[in-house]
Amino acid sequence: MAQDAEKSPESDGAANDFANEAEQQSEGWLREFWDFLAYNKKWWLAPIIVTLLLVGLFVILGGTAAAPFIYTLF
Numbered sequence: 001m002a003q004d005a006e007k008s009p010e011s012d013g014a015a016n017d018f019a020n021e022a023e024q025q026s027e028g029w030l031r032e033f034w035d036f037l038a039y040n041k042k043w044w045l046a047p048i049i050v051t052l053l054l055v056g057l058f059v060i061l062g063g064t065a066a067a068p069f070i071y072t073l074f
Helices: 009-023 029-040 045-062 067-071
Strands: none
Touching: 045 067
């Protein structure tokens, strides 16, 4: 039973790795998304996301005083 209570070196290393990762400061969601695109080679998502963000921006600005200027674009 004493052997069961002892930690194996592998699990101790994994715990230290987890603790080190938890203590690091987050890079931010934009950097994380960019790393996701680069690592998974999902570059085709970039134009879709940019287009959705622009449409969302137009919707938000459509309810403000900038609406007459946006309507002239179309």
